[in-house]
Amino acid sequence: MIQDYYIIDFSYDVEDNKPLIYIWCVDKEGNRVVVLEKNFRPYFYAVLDDNPDIEKITDEIKKLSTPASPITNIDQLERKYYGNPVKVLRIETIIPAYIRIYRDQVSKIKGIKEVVEADIRFYMRYSIDKNLKPFTWFKADVEEIPNEKFRVKKVYELKNILETYEDKPPDLKIMAFDIEVFNKYGSPNPRRDPVIIIGVWTDEGEKQFITDDDDLKTIREFSNFVLNHDPDIILGYNSNRFDWPYLLERTKLRNVKLDIGRKINSEPTQGTYGHYSIVGRLNVDLFGFAMSIEEVKVKSLDNIADYLGILPKTQRVNLEWYQIPEYWTDDKKRKILLQYNLDDVKSTYLLKDAFLPFGEQITTITGLPLDQLSMASVGYRVEWLLMREAFFYNEIIPNRVEREYESYKGGLVIPPKPGIHEKVYVLDFSSMYPSIMIKYNIGPDTLVKGECDNCWVAPEVGHKFRKSPDGFYKTILQKLVEERKEVKSKLKEVENEYERRRLDERQRALKIMANAFYGYMGWLGARWYSKEGAEAVTAWGRETISEVAKLVQSEGFEVIYGDTDSVFITAKDESKINNIVKEIIDKFGLDIKIDKEYEKIFFTENKKRYAGITKEGKIDIVGFEAIRGDWCDLAKNIQKDVIVKVLTSSIDDAVKLVRETIMKLRRREFNIEDLVIWKSLDKDINEYNVDAPHVNAAKKAMKAGYAIFKGGKIGYIVVKGNGKISQRAEPYFMVKDKSRIDIDYYIDRQIVPSTLRILEQFGITENTLKNTGINIMDFFNKK
DNA sequence: TATGACCGGGG
DNA sequence: GTGTACGGTCATA
Numbered sequence A: 001m002i003q004d005y006y007i008i009d010f011s012y013d014v015e016d017n018k019p020l021i022y023i024w025c026v027d028k029e030g031n032r033v034v035v036l037e038k039n040f041r042p043y044f045y046a047v048l049d050d051n052p053d054i055e056k057i058t059d060e061i062k063k064l065s066t067p068a069s070p071i072t073n074i075d076q077l078e079r080k081y082y083g084n085p086v087k088v089l090r091i092e093t094i095i096p097a098y099i100r101i102y103r104d105q106v107s108k109i110k111g112i113k114e115v116v117e118a119d120i121r122f123y124m125r126y127s128i129d130k131n132l133k134p135f136t137w138f139k140a141d142v143e144e145i146p147n148e149k150f151r152v153k154k155v156y157e158l159k160n161i162l163e164t165y166e167d168k169p170p171d172l173k174i175m176a177f178d179i180e181v182f183n184k185y186g187s188p189n190p191r192r193d194p195v196i197i198i199g200v201w202t203d204e205g206e207k208q209f210i211t212d213d214d215d216l217k218t219i220r221e222f223s224n225f226v227l228n229h230d231p232d233i234i235l236g237y238n239s240n241r242f243d244w245p246y247l248l249e250r251t252k253l254r255n256v257k258l259d260i261g262r263k264i265n266s267e268p269t270q271g272t273y274g275h276y277s278i279v280g281r282l283n284v285d286l287f288g289f290a291m292s293i294e295e296v297k298v299k300s301l302d303n304i305a306d307y308l309g310i311l312p313k314t315q316r317v318n319l320e321w322y323q324i325p326e327y328w329t330d331d332k333k334r335k336i337l338l339q340y341n342l343d344d345v346k347s348t349y350l351l352k353d354a355f356l357p358f359g360e361q362i363t364t365i366t367g368l369p370l371d372q373l374s375m376a377s378v379g380y381r382v383e384w385l386l387m388r389e390a391f392f393y394n395e396i397i398p399n400r401v402e403r404e405y406e407s408y409k410g411g412l413v414i415p416p417k418p419g420i421h422e423k424v425y426v427l428d429f430s431s432m433y434p435s436i437m438i439k440y441n442i443g444p445d446t447l448v449k450g451e452c453d454n455c456w457v458a459p460e461v462g463h464k465f466r467k468s469p470d471g472f473y474k475t476i477l478q479k480l481v482e483e484r485k486e487v488k489s490k491l492k493e494v495e496n497e498y499e500r501r502r503l504d505e506r507q508r509a510l511k512i513m514a515n516a517f518y519g520y521m522g523w524l525g526a527r528w529y530s531k532e533g534a535e536a537v538t539a540w541g542r543e544t545i546s547e548v549a550k551l552v553q554s555e556g557f558e559v560i561y562g563d564t565d566s567v568f569i570t571a572k573d574e575s576k577i578n579n580i581v582k583e584i585i586d587k588f589g590l591d592i593k594i595d596k597e598y599e600k601i602f603f604t605e606n607k608k609r610y611a612g613i614t615k616e617g618k619i620d621i622v623g624f625e626a627i628r629g630d631w632c633d634l635a636k637n638i639q640k641d642v643i644v645k646v647l648t649s650s651i652d653d654a655v656k657l658v659r660e661t662i663m664k665l666r667r668r669e670f671n672i673e674d675l676v677i678w679k680s681l682d683k684d685i686n687e688y689n690v691d692a693p694h695v696n697a698a699k700k701a702m703k704a705g706y707a708i709f710k711g712g713k714i715g716y717i718v719v720k721g722n723g724k725i726s727q728r729a730e731p732y733f734m735v736k737d738k739s740r741i742d743i744d745y746y747i748d749r750q751i752v753p754s755t756l757r758i759l760e761q762f763g764i765t766e767n768t769l770k771n772t773g774i775n776i777m778d779f780f781n782k783k
Numbered sequence B: 001t002a003t004g005a006c007c008g009g010g011g
Numbered sequence C: 001g002t003g004t005a006c007g008g009t010c011a012t013a
Helices: A054-064 A098-106 A122-129 A215-229 A243-253 A301-307 A321-329 A331-366 A370-375 A378-392 A432-439 A472-493 A497-521 A531-554 A574-588 A633-648 A651-666 A693-703 A743-762 A766-770 A776-782
Strands: A002-015 A018-027 A032-037 A043-048 A073-081 A084-092 A112-116 A137-145 A154-165 A174-181 A195-202 A205-210 A233-236 A282-285 A419-429 A455-457 A464-466 A558-563 A566-570 A592-603 A610-614 A619-622 A677-680 A713-718 A729-731
Touching (some): A043 A054, A043 A073, A043 A098, A054 A084, A174 A243, A195 A215, A195 A243, A195 A331, A205 A215, A205 A331, A215 A243, A233 A331, A282 A370, A331 A370, A331 A497, A378 A472, A378 A497, A432 A497, A432 A531, A472 A497, A497 A531, A531 A566, A531 A574, A574 A592, A610 A633, A633 A651, A651 A743, A677 A693, A693 A729, A743 A766
Parallel strands (some): A032 A154, A174 A233
Antiparallel strands (some): A018 A032, A043 A084, A174 A195, A195 A205, A419 A566, A419 A592, A455 A464, A592 A610, A677 A713
């Protein structure tokens, strides 16, 4: 029979000594089904030398065949390798794991130059070859077979794929979850500390499973809920590195399986680094998507949800993790802890609106399933797209090669003019690098070494790229650009709100993929790496931006800063700004736009660091490092406050604020919590060779009988005494007496540096800040 | 100035 | 599972 299926995910098993691919799907009626492919076989290519004795080579390969997984086929084929025609042998076997064994043996045979495409995951190979992508549909001839071991409505055996296409997706069931565990001091240890709360949130509402005496019961209730609700997508935040390993360790301890997949008797298994895969469902860790939000420095769930306007911090319960035992033990406070868990799981659920429509589009472009996509770096996303395209164009996928790092010159940074500026416009080339790659046909396959009559020659570096025919990168980039144009023009016609959102995410995803090509080309791990290509892109980029700077200056604007593909300018005559934008577009053939307008902005002498207030009154802070996790709260907060004062009030006010804070510190008017510096412990404490403060603090905690394990955080406070700072770091919970705290450390190493980073260029010195008037003599001496 | 160790998020 | 992140900062040689 012929039916249509929407693909969610792939997986595979070896059964009866044959590989079996599972295509997890939803059918047109909304049934969850699995389609089984029994006939696909793993293979790889051997690239042949120029004048090969094919018969002899084939014989030698045949000799390698073993009964456990015989070599079933050797075909001679024509392929392209970096655009050049080559002869290859396609070597097919039965069991995927044998590819590894045969590739090593075959590569040693004389007459074979190289073995390629032997390092591609089996089901991804299948999805590439059959052009099946998650979140798209396919029409196929299938036969229903008995369902013995799957938690789906129907099971089909695939006979023949008739077509693949994109269409409106079915409604997918989405569930978010979040666990809380009990641990007093140190880090939670799954061998000891129970899970106390598991919160879930679905479109049907929320639910919490709360531990009474045995958390195994809680986990069972949770896994029953998963089986009953049967979600297609399970969302978590950092779940691949915390929740899943924790739950699995807790159940393993009791010899119980966490059997929640769509294949009966399967557990979440650890796939590629850190990723847990749940058979038949998409286990998506949203932290992976949050990583790409550069505007938020500390990517905690509450920060991300607050930034995206999903759940403002003012409307939720804010607890620090170390307060959890206290709120769990105290009956009156427990309600607050339960609400905290609900707020977290609700945020996680709602983040789907921010991330999933975009992820869905990246998946349909690259073919990378959503669960892997969330963990995959930009490089892998680009690479999956390139690998699909390579198959389409009969291009060989190059092997991964270990490479030595070679630095090359990057984008041009026009040094900032330190100080405060008013009425600043930011002109930004939105897609400078991909445009350059297309314009000059850049890539490893178009690079010409030696003489070339018909080549583009890069400025400064002199690399040459043939003008025609189009290279691999140019071909695919143009496809992306073309499709984006189509999507954008469709967007103008469509009125349906849902369709509009989908198209808008699509055009955004296409743009982001295109912009990632340059970074990919210069990434050491890239299969299509080209140092010369990356070097040429930045060289043409530098040329462009410096010419743009010259042009705007000649028109009477002042350039106060520039970085790679943007220039910051002040305009005396605002009416001319739109004309200059038009002029640049005409002259360079590249799209530039007014990206931002700052009412006020200030630069330090450092590149890539500034803060400004926009026309809309929003404060942007870029590059200042105290917005990081490893500074104490007091230092982080005061840096923010100083920036706000500088932008909205005056330098004097900012200085006053710092002085007041220092005075309060000296008078011991502070909360100890605000002085705690948190660091993570990624190793067992005795594995550390370094004498770092957090390591010493952890050792002291252990000596005092507290359990400290790897994977957790240690908060420390620096106390008075002799010796190095690292030796004077003590676990925060062992410091009860404020008078023991080394106030000078906090002034000199936290408050002063974080605020001086901004105030320095306004002529403020360390002495100005520390001269708090507490010592009258000091005050007069300074005068 | 280069190299290597460390860290993020989660409780 | 035909596999093994990345990019930034800090300490140390």
